[in-house]
Amino acid sequence: MDKLTVEAKSVMQELIAKAKLVKGDIVVIGCSTSEILGSKIGTNSSPDTAKAVFEAMYDIANRHGIYLAVQCCEHLNRAIVIERDAAPNAERVNVIPQPKAGGSFATQAYAHFAHPIVVEEVKADAGIDIGSTLIGMHLKKVAVPVRLQNNVIGEATIVAARTRPKFIGGVRAVYDQELL
Secondary structure (H helix, E strand, O other): HHHHHHHHHHHHHHHHHHOOOOOEEEEEEEOOOHHHHHOOOOOOOOHHHHHHHHHHHHHHHHHHHOEEEOOOOOOHOOOOOEEHOOOOOEEEOOOOOOOOEEEEEHHHHHHHOOEEEEEOOOEEEEEEEOOOOOHHHHHHOOEEEOOOOOOEEOOOEEEEEEEEOOOOOHOOOOHHHOOO
């Protein structure tokens, strides 16, 4: 588990730096503990693995004042576990994630957040997909890939993204380079 903790912290730290995330931003995370352990997604859910990875990422996010939005598995239609303060006006749904219905990672988020709620969707500022969980539906437009040097946790491949404001105005427009 120590190796997973180190890898998870590295992924989160690198994303925060490369995506230029700031206090109050939201990072959506989808995580297959099965994939981390080298199994096919959805076949080997591991609460212990989820706990190690979640706690590592949550610790780093908290240090930066960043909210995590944790995607449930397809059995809960990829709903999101999030802190109530991060989405105060969101319409809640009534479900409590479990390892086999929501996933082990979402179960850990629900157990660790101070005031967890579950919502059907968010529009996050950045995201981490651990093991091909398909988080794109929960990112703001326009998503931009973030190439991480730390691109695995256990056996799971990491795909990361950040978002940027849409470009409007055509060829005569001038854009703020800080927002690219």
